[in-house]
Amino acid sequence: MTKTKINELFDKELKIINIGLETFYRDLKNQEHPVIHVDWRPTAGGNKKMESFLSKLQ
Amino acid sequence: MGKIKFEIKKNTYYDSVTLMLISKEVEKTNGVHEALVGMGTDLNKELARNLGIISDEIENIGPNDFFVAVLADDEVKIEKIVEKVNKLLSQKKENAGSDYMPPTLNSALRHNPESNIVLISVAGEYATEEARRALNNNLHVMLFSDNVSLEDEKELKELACEKGLLMMGPDCGTAIINNVPLAFANVIKKGNIGIVGASGTGIQEITVAIDKLGEGVSQVIGTGGRDLHKEIGGLMMLQGIEALKGDSQTKVIVLVSKPPSDEIAEKVIKSTKDTSKPIVINFVGGDNAIIEKYGAYVGVSLEDTARKAVALLKGEKIDDFNGFNKSIEKIHKIVSDEVGKLTANQKYLRGLYTGGTLADEAMQILRGSIGEIYSNIPLSPKYRLKDLKTSREHTCIDFGEDEFTVGRPHPMIDPSIRAERLVKEGEDEEVAVILMDFILGYGVHKDPVGEMIPAIIEAKGNMKKKDRHLSIIASICGTENDPQGLRESQKRLEEAGVIVMPSNAQAVRLAGLILSKGK
Numbered sequence: 397m398t399k400t401k402i403n404e405l406f407d408k409e410l411k412i413i414n415i416g417l418e419t420f421y422r423d424l425k426n427q428e429h430p431v432i433h434v435d436w437r438p439t440a441g442g443n444k445k446m447e448s449f450l451s452k453l454q
Numbered sequence: 455m456g457k458i459k460f461e462i463k464k465n466t467y468y469d470s471v472t473l474m475l476i477s478k479e480v481e482k483t484n485g486v487h488e489a490l491v492g493m494g495t496d497l498n499k500e501l502a503r504n505l506g507i508i509s510d511e512i513e514n515i516g517p518n519d520f521f522v523a524v525l526a527d528d529e530v531k532i533e534k535i536v537e538k539v540n541k542l543l544s545q546k547k548e549n550a551g552s553d554y555m556p557p558t559l560n561s562a563l564r565h566n567p568e569s570n571i572v573l574i575s576v577a578g579e580y581a582t583e584e585a586r587r588a589l590n591n592n593l594h595v596m597l598f599s600d601n602v603s604l605e606d607e608k609e610l611k612e613l614a615c616e617k618g619l620l621m622m623g624p625d626c627g628t629a630i631i632n633n634v635p636l637a638f639a640n641v642i643k644k645g646n647i648g649i650v651g652a653s654g655t656g657i658q659e660i661t662v663a664i665d666k667l668g669e670g671v672s673q674v675i676g677t678g679g680r681d682l683h684k685e686i687g688g689l690m691m692l693q694g695i696e697a698l699k700g701d702s703q704t705k706v707i708v709l710v711s712k713p714p715s716d717e718i719a720e721k722v723i724k725s726t727k728d729t730s731k732p733i734v735i736n737f738v739g740g741d742n743a744i745i746e747k748y749g750a751y752v753g754v755s756l757e758d759t760a761r762k763a764v765a766l767l768k769g770e771k772i773d774d775f776n777g778f779n780k781s782i783e784k785i786h787k788i789v790s791d792e793v794g795k796l797t798a799n800q801k802y803l804r805g806l807y808t809g810g811t812l813a814d815e816a817m818q819i820l821r822g823s824i825g826e827i828y829s830n831i832p833l834s835p836k837y838r839l840k841d842l843k844t845s846r847e848h849t850c851i852d853f854g855e856d857e858f859t860v861g862r863p864h865p866m867i868d869p870s871i872r873a874e875r876l877v878k879e880g881e882d883e884e885v886a887v888i889l890m891d892f893i894l895g896y897g898v899h900k901d902p903v904g905e906m907i908p909a910i911i912e913a914k915g916n917m918k919k920k921d922r923h924l925s926i927i928a929s930i931c932g933t934e935n936d937p938q939g940l941r942e943s944q945k946r947l948e949e950a951g952v953i954v955m956p957s958n959a960q961a962v963r964l965a966g967l968i969l970s971k972g973k
Contacts, residue, residue, distance in 0.1 A: 413566075414572075415584055419472075437467035
């Protein structure tokens with residue numbers, strides 16, 4: 397049996413970052429699981445050209 | 455007819471489900487004929503055009519701008535509508551509390567460097583970028599978003615495999631990792647059955663059946679519906695199988711998917727050869743010979759898949775389960791009572807499903823016993839329903855398909871489209887049996903049963919006015935520990951005159967018996 401990074405995850409407490417629907421965040425929070433919600437919005441205000449430029453900078 | 459009235463707020467972002475639910479609330483306002491509250495995406499502009507509530511100003515905004523548009527009577531003031539929208543939005547904010555919400559994944563990671571998994575549900579066009587960023591930060595990913603291209607899916611999954619990470623999705627609706635239900639998932643006991651699946655409600659039905667049998671799950675890994683497509687080659691299913699093989703808590707492995715090509719099926723099954731852990735496979739409606747060839751067990755229904763996994767775990771005898779929990783006498787009594795109440799020309803089935811795999815399973819089980827079934831996901835292209843709004847003869851609809859979810863939440867979140875259809879089906883004097891699923895758990899509507907009961911009563915009542923009986927058969931994909939509660943949900947449905955069966959397969963078999971008059 398080989399241990400993978402996924403198996404390492406199975407041995408840890410799940411710590412979640414939620415990006416998108418807030419309802420998923422609220423559900424996890426109500427169950428008292430560690431979760432952080434990203435106040436997400438489209439990169440570069442949805443400007444595709446700017447987005448591609450910014451992603452190259454990262 | 456009314457006038458178009460609108461308001462735009464620049465650089466204000468809200469998620470799509472929140473806004474779709476608010477649109478529905480605004481639509482209920484007196485004097486409002488159509489309403490759309492949304493971000494200025496191309497999709498929302500197209501919707502506004504279709505609803506006849508577009509303006510040049512809305513045409514010119516971007517996806518980071520927010521708009522409210524209505525078609526309303528003269529006396530309706532747009533200020534009042536905006537006030538209502540703001541009130542609904544602030545209620546949502548209050549629910550979220552005063553938690554710190556960082557603006558990006560990187561700032562979230564700085565805030566909590568111990569994070570190990572990212573759940574992504576942003577619009578498809580932004581999803582790949584966020585998922586790639588998460589993988590590059592060595593984080594496991596569950597990608598709920600759909601509308602991600604096959605090329606992007608392949609790239610993300612190859613990156614994940616290279617790094618040894620989970621890349622569940624795109625279009626991954628359910629997963630349970632370390633006993634934590636993610637997105638649409640039920641509360642299932644912890645146990646020793648591990649699942650890798652490419653079909654959301656298929657996975658949910660199996661996990662619920664395992665829980666009802668008193669056992670539990672170790673890990674439930676969703677792959678997204680296209681993982682076994684030739685282009686993706688089962689990358690995440692193979693990765694998931696490897697992980698379950700190496701997981702000491704997993705004693706039995708279950709695989710579920712719509713039928714893959716022979717080549718991919720073989721590749722997946724071959725990967726299970728070097729483990730002593732028993733494998734149960736359900737390729738819903740697919741070729742079983744290939745499964746048996748490699749010594750794995752075939753699940754003949756989703757429920758049967760769960761039963762076999764539990765039997766293997768307990769070292770019990772393995773049999774196909776094609777029957778009922780209730781005794782044959784009791785089933786005959788239900789069938790003859792129902793048949794006795796139907797008139798001679800009531801002969802058709804209307805399956806109204808929110809779960810795609812459950813609708814598919816219904817048609818597979820009924821194949822050959824009641825004749826052909828029209829559908830938006832037919833078993834044969836010949837029986838594709840031309841007009842989705844009108845059923846014909848035997849019809850089975852998956853309300854979760856794209857054609858029903860443009861601009862509105864999935865029917866598991868917003869049951870109204872199915873409720874309206876149920877009332878309509880009840881006006882068709884030739885309908886004998888309605889078949890329905892109710893999905894409980896997290897992520898879905900907080901009371902799917904309660905939302906449907908008025909429509910059930912109305913449909914039954916309309917039939918009664920014509921001296922007819924409408925037989926409604928349901929199954930509940932849920933457990934006692936789900937927030938909605940299985941027993942309470944069942945009790946309320948039964949009080950409304952619904953026959954509730956313990957699984958989709960049993961509900962479908964009962965419907966088949968009633969339609970074939972018990973033969």
